[in-house]
Structures are given as C-alpha cells and as structure tokens.
Amino acid sequence: MQAYGAPQADIDRVAEQIARAAKPQAGDRFPVHADNERTVAAFLALRTQWQYAGLAGQRTGLNYASVLSWLRERIRIPRQRRQVLAGIETMEKAVLAYDAEQRQKEGE
Template identity: 50%
Template sequence: MFELARKETFKAKVTVQVKTDSGWREEHFIGIFKRVDDDRQRELAEVPYKDVVDEILIGWEMVDLQHKPVEFTPENLAAFKSLPGAARETVIAFMSANSGAKQKKLIEAARWWAGIRQVQPDPWAVDESVLEAMRAFGAPAEDIERAAQLIEDGSKPAEHAAFEVHHDNMRSVRAWLGISTQWQFAGMAGVRVGLNYAGVLAWLQIHVRPRLRRAVMSDIELMERAALQALNEIREAEEQE
C-alpha cells in the first residue's frame, strides 16, 4: 500500500570555501531546505543564487570557530550570503539533493511494488540479545515467550506496511500504478520482461498533461528498470532455496 504523504523539508551537507588571511579554508554545515517540485526547481535555475537561498534555506546546523552553534537569524543569513561563493555552493547542494532524493525514492517505490520490503529497523525492537538477557536474569517464562513472539513477528515481511511516497513523485507513482496492466510477460512462468510502451504512451496521453508527459515517462522508465531488477533478485533467491 502506498502512502501519499508529503514531507516539506530535507537536510543536505553544504561545503563552502572561506577566505582567510593565509588562503582558503573548507567549511561544512548541514542546510535545512524547503523541498520544491521539478517545475519550481527549473524556474529557480534562472534566479540569482542569493534570492534562491532566501527561498529554499529555512535553517541550518552550523558551528563557529569555537564550535558554538550559529543561530539561524536574518542577520547571520545575510552575513553568510556575503561570503564569496557561499550562496552558489548552497544552491548547488540543494539542487543535487532535491533531485537525488526524488530519484532514490522512485527506485525504492518500484522495489517496494515488486515485493522487496526494506523497512527501517526499530532501534528499540526486541532482538536475540534482549531475549538472552531475559533468560540470564530469570525473567518469567511468559515474558520470555512474549519476547520470542515479538522477534518472530518482526522478522516477517511487512505485507501491509505503507510506503511513503516522495511528494514530487506522486504524479509518477500514480501513473506507475495506472499502467500496471501494460506489463509484457514471457515464458511458461510468465516472467515480466518489460512494459508495453505503446500502451503506456496511450495511457499518458489520456491521463497526463502534454508538458508533463516527458518527465513522467522518464520516471516510469526508471521505475521499470528498478522493478525488473528487484523481481530478478526475488526470483534468484527463490531458486536458491
């Protein structure tokens, strides 16, 4: 099940060259950015760097030379933008992370659809070490049994878990689900070998506006490759069992 949730911000590392009396010094900070969609990112490519920073940088994790936190204030932001190249490097880091996250999430969505469920492990979950400690310290039998059941349940695939869709990918994921009848199969086992692109293009002509079709089609191609790879991995694992 896909969860069409929206996350408005993300973090990315920014590297800036700071001029000193003896030369240049490389500094880093973590920028907290407002996420934008593809259309707005293309528009921002034509906007001066400092103006882009004003729009997309909404916070940071930064320390000064004494390793004290630098507060994100209008005054500090103005001082930061006055550093040579600071605004440019911030925008470059933002553009790369904003696009990269989108593609990564598309690949993850396709693999999830194919059946590979990679759920982030819970750091507080009960594991074998906890179970061993309970036995060593003489925990009640019913508690040990309950912990063992939790471990067993946690090792099972999350069949009904939801996949959080990157908000910039919602249009493409909806299209992916819409063209799910366009797969081509081969062999007696009915192995998926790729999409019927004539059918995909026909679907896009009906459901997607003309100026968006090229981008959606590119995303579908990316997801197709990721899904086929995931399906191959599943098939190989089954053959080795």
C-alpha cells in the same frame, strides 16, 4: 540532538522511531514525496500493462505503446509527460531487477 541538549530519553525515543521506520513490514503504507505523486499514480494505473514471456510468465517490461497512449491522454504538457515517463522507466527497471533477484534466490 545531543549537541542541542535534548534529553537522553528523547534521543532514545527518536532513535527507536527511526529504526522502526527503516524496517517496513508487509502491508505498511509509505509516504510519497509530492514531486513523485503523479509518477507513482501513473505507474500504479499502468500495472495492467506488464508484458510476460516464457512458461514461467516472467515480466519482461511494460507495453510502451499502451503506456505512451495512456500518458498522452492524461498529461497534456509534454515536459511533464516526459518527466512521468522517466519515473515510470526507473520504477520498471527496479521491478525487473527485483524479479531477477527473486528468481535467482529461488534457483539457489
């Protein structure tokens, strides 16, 4: 912005907005890129399909028989179904990694 001659007050205001946006708070909403809306919606719809194990009830992954059935019913085009499934798998891995991180913190 400086290179284009923006006033310092505007540069400071934008820097503040960026800093606030980088620190999401509990309950904050966040935008989802249009290319990912279908995948995020599917992941949220399938939140009841988590499998749990052990006395602590740790998540072990999604029930893929149910996930695949759900996807076949709602997404008719195979290529789109594969794209959504790949996104679901990515989000599942992120959730499981987060769960493992939380368990490790609790064990410390």
